[in-house]
Amino acid sequence: MTEPLPRQAVDTLISGALIVTMDAERRVIGDGAVAILGDRIVAIGKRETIAAQVEARQTVDGRGFVVTPGLINTHVHVTGDPLIRGFIPEDLDFMEVVFGWATRLHQAQTPDDQRLAAQMAAVEMLRSGTTCFLEAGTILALDEVADSLRQTGIRGLISEWVMDRAFDPADDQTALTDRALRTLQDEIVRHPLRDDTLIAAWPSLVGHQTNTDTTWRFAKQLADQHGLGVSAHMSPSALDAEWYLAHTGRRPVEHLADLGVLGSNVSLTHAAHLDAREVALLAASGASVAHCPMAALKGGYGVTAIGLFPEMAASGVNLTLGTDAGVSGDLIRCMSLAAGLFRDARQDNRLFPPSTILEMATVNAASTLQMSDRIGSLEVGKKADLVMHDTDRPEWRPLLNVVAQLVWSADGRGVHSVWVDGRRVVEDYRVTTVDEHRLYAEVQVAAKALIARAGLPDRQVWPVL
Incomplete structure (x- = not known):
């Protein structure tokens, strides 16, 4: 009896998503999976096939999500x-x-x-x-x-x-x-x-x-x-x-x-x-x-x-x-x-x-950008730059044609998670690397000070009381 091949250890497995690869064949993979090791994609395909090939330290449930290249x-x-x-x-x-x-x-x-x-x-x-x-x-x-x-x-x-x-x-x-x-x-x-x-x-x-x-x-x-x-x-x-x-x-x-x-x-x-x-x-x-x-x-x-x-x-x-x-x-x-x-x-x-x-x-x-060998599509060997779009939203339902839906109906509000270089930098709609609330407050103060320094008038059409 043939022994099963050992499974490859990976950092992250996104499992069960609808994947728009943008590869040379422009494959769209239903019930798909993407495996990430370090900063690279090491496997992509149907969920069951990839699950048999890899052992993931972390598995992300991709059901109800569309995954695209960044x-x-x-x-x-x-x-x-x-x-x-x-x-x-x-x-x-x-x-x-x-x-x-x-x-x-x-x-x-x-x-x-x-x-x-x-x-x-x-x-x-x-x-x-x-x-x-x-x-x-x-x-x-x-x-x-x-x-x-x-x-x-x-x-x-x-x-x-x-x-x-x-x-x-x-x-x-x-x-x-x-x-x-x-x-x-x-x-x-x-x-x-x-x-x-x-x-x-x-x-x-x-x-x-x-x-x-x-x-x-x-x-x-x-x-x-x-x-x-x-x-x-x-x-x-x-x-x-x-x-x-x-x-x-x-x-x-x-x-x-x-x-x-x-x-x-x-x-x-x-x-x-x-x-x-x-x-x-x-x-x-x-x-x-x-x-x-x-x-x-x-x-x-x-x-x-x-x-x-x-x-x-x-x-x-x-x-x-x-x-x-x-x-x-x-x-x-x-x-x-x-x-x-x-x-x-x-x-x-x-x-x-x-x-x-x-x-x-x-x-x-x-x-x-002279980076076709690294980014732009989801393929084995390329950088793990990818986006999970939440389809449990009104602009995404019913989901019948994913590319048409993404272009004509969706917008950035549906972006749930983002990976860059294999690192999850957006999770549950929030950036993981920056204190957003602090940044917004600092930007508001800095903007008012900048305008004051430039000496340009505030020409809003309607008065702010």
């Missing part, structure tokens, strides 16, 4: 904006919002403000199912922010504020660019990306018209040498195209292509005002575009009237999702918006089906 937010401001949410008036044009208010409030932050804001952003992301993020490149106190983020247990790529173009004739262009190049180099030395690191630096640029050609080339060179990428804001409005046409004779993406700085490790955020030639260049280069639908609607970018996102998708541009700033950090809310915007604009309900949207928030985003 979502990946490819554009979020983790500092500044978490402390000023809702404060900037709604009746300003784009330039006034960015440079008259947002930049002024960002620059008035202290390192402690940045620490609190980053933890607030991380808590919101974790509680709504985001396990990894790419920061927007507007951090001032990078070391303090890195330390605060590591305490939360989230995975992320961060970068210091880099913009070096001398718009004022009195500015020293050489000195500005030298400082930018040093910043890009120093940050990846101080916070290198390794397999065992959760928070690392990534050479992001503020973008738009704020970075010189020298800085763009240097950032791309660094990314290529270190297995990283480059991200930057570009073309949320027509202003970027107007500037580049006036100063280079080419549109923004055309200019970047001519510089030789596009590629599969480059991600441009917003890209609402592109033309067909720019879309073709992005597709040919393998570059990614981070779509931030909530921010686009709030900012009135004209994305549904002008945006070529259906054309980007059709041409093979790697599309991802970001929450950006000043709105919710819940990426699931962004998923439903991204699914609907262009269906309505083009009157074509075949555009951006739920399956495509979920790919944007997982496997596509992992590709942008």
